[in-house]
């Protein structure tokens with residue numbers, strides 16, 4: 001097999017996780033997509049810029065991480081718009097990718113996102129780091145990735161950070177490279 005996969009890390013920027021994550025990715029020569037929470041970016045602008053400067057792609061993960069399917073359309077739009085504004089300011093360009101918190105979405109959420117120029121991206125493989133998976137389990141989850149696929153991880157878990165070098169090494173042996181997510185298809189492609 002040969003191709004590209006997308007490593008994604010949600011819920012940052014995070015003072016306990018972002019710096020270590022960036023170091024692990026840099027050590028492996030890898031780039032990833034970080035789905036940032038708007039209010040976290042506002043609280044930790046330097047971490048967001050640092051991720052951008054390290055070559056990471058930044059996506060919109062809402063302002064306050066609600067289940068968007070339970071909000072009115074106006075509140076959902078505000079969650080995404082406010083996040084576009086802060087990420088656009090810090091990143092230099094507004095995100096084109098959006099991941100709904102908890103993966104909870106529907107036609108209304110997708111159409112509001114599309115109206116803001118955002119493509120919704122879920123995942124093919126869930127690392128389950130959020131459910132307490134250890135590094136071995138996270139590495140094993142990444143072993144299931146095939147060409148074009150996307151894996152869900154998070155910035156704040158030590159087990160995830162510990163897994164990153166092993167995931168990168170394992171991908172290399174399978175001729176899979178960490179790439180970006182294509183805005184048209186939501187699939188992993190060569191980074192640029």
Ligand SMILES: [Zn+2]
Nearest residue numbers: 010011101102
């Ligand atoms: Zn999240």
